[in-house]
Amino acid sequence: MSVVPAGTLYRGKVGMWSWVLHRVSGVAIFFFLLVHVLDTALVRVSPEAYDIVIQSYKTPIIGLAELGLVGAILFHGLNGVRIILVDFWSKGTRYQNVMFWIVLVLAIGITAYFTPGHLDRILEF
Amino acid sequence: MSVQIEIPNSPRKQRVTNWEKYGWLYMRISGPLLIVLIFTHVFVNLFTGEGIKQIDFAFVAGKWADPFWQWWDVSMLWLALIHGTLGMRTIINDYTEKPKLRTSLVGTLWSVSGALILLGTLVVFTFDPCPATADPNLLPSFCEAIASN
Numbered sequence: 233m234s235v236v237p238a239g240t241l242y243r244g245k246v247g248m249w250s251w252v253l254h255r256v257s258g259v260a261i262f263f264f265l266l267v268h269v270l271d272t273a274l275v276r277v278s279p280e281a282y283d284i285v286i287q288s289y290k291t292p293i294i295g296l297a298e299l300g301l302v303g304a305i306l307f308h309g310l311n312g313v314r315i316i317l318v319d320f321w322s323k324g325t326r327y328q329n330v331m332f333w334i335v336l337v338l339a340i341g342i343t344a345y346f347t348p349g350h351l352d353r354i355l356e357f
Numbered sequence: 358m359s360v361q362i363e364i365p366n367s368p369r370k371q372r373v374t375n376w377e378k379y380g381w382l383y384m385r386i387s388g389p390l391l392i393v394l395i396f397t398h399v400f401v402n403l404f405t406g407e408g409i410k411q412i413d414f415a416f417v418a419g420k421w422a423d424p425f426w427q428w429w430d431v432s433m434l435w436l437a438l439i440h441g442t443l444g445m446r447t448i449i450n451d452y453t454e455k456p457k458l459r460t461s462l463v464g465t466l467w468s469v470s471g472a473l474i475l476l477g478t479l480v481v482f483t484f485d486p487c488p489a490t491a492d493p494n495l496l497p498s499f500c501e502a503i504a505s506n
Contacts, residue, residue: 255448262441269434269473272417276480279414279488279495290409298409305395312388319385346404353410 246332254311257304264301295354302346306339380443387436394433415497418486422499427481434477442470 242248274282288294314331318324324331403409420426446463453459487500 258441258444259448262445265437265441266469266473269438269477273476273480275414275417275484279491282414282417283495286412289412295409298403302399302403305399309388309392309396313392316385316388350403350408353408 246329250311250314250332250335253307254315257308257311260304261301261308290354292354295350298354299343299347299350303339303343306342307335310335310338380446384440384443387440391433391436391440394429394436398429398433414495418484418497419499421481421484422486422497427484431478431481434481435474438470438474438477442466 271282271285274285289298311332314328314335317331318328402412421430445466449459449462449466453462487496493500
């Protein structure tokens with residue numbers, strides 16, 4: 233039997249997974265931002281060009297990806313506040329664990345609140 | 358034989374601007390601003406009214422007819438792209454081992470971001486909500502009043 237290491241204060245715990253999620257959500261948002269600047273730039277080409285491309289945001293598959301985007305933005309923004317509090321608030325490190333769960337509950341909760349209305353709009357398309 | 362270190366714990370001399378520090382600070386200053394800007398952007402465009410269904414040329418034109426939303430969106434563009442680029446740069450620095458690869462990736466990253474910041478800024482400030490040759494049905498309602506004058 234190999235001994236499973238107990239880990240450190242960091243590895244395998246909230247600190248590590250919040251870091252992973254922050255990174256993954258950040259990269260996802262960055263690539264969406266590149267696409268979003270380009271699709272919005274089409275308003276300068278013609279109303280027809282913009283409207284045709286923006287139709288794709290109203291289809292079920294891209295619509296579902298938008299739920300992921302909203303969740304990623306909420307998590308990244310709220311976890312960013314957590315990082316700032318850890319850096320600048322004297323009690324930040326003491327509460328970093330509970331702050332992570334607050335961030336997760338808020339991000340999932342607000343996304344869940346947004347989901348039914350958004351699903352209605354993309355599924356009737 | 359021993360090496361003499363005169364004052365071992367004296368601080369390292371900073372001869373040039375500490376860009377890493379300013380990059381670190383930028384993330385923490387732009388972050389809260391972006392929360393206000395982007396959360397409002399998503400709320401107005403996706404949570405209220407008809408949500409994603411309402412997004413079309415007329416919707417964008419209606420917003421950008423007001424300098425308030427032009428400046429809102431341009432602020433978002435600059436702050437978010439620089440924030441995202443600094444974040445991506447951190448990731449490139451973490452995972453690339455060859456200095457030449459690292460330099461070329463970071464160079465490409467800043468070029469792409471710079472081009473998009475320029476493009477986006479030009480689009481917002483040279484935008485015409487009522488292009489003369491466009492189908493009037495696709496334009497915001499206030500264009501009729503302008504056309505009939």
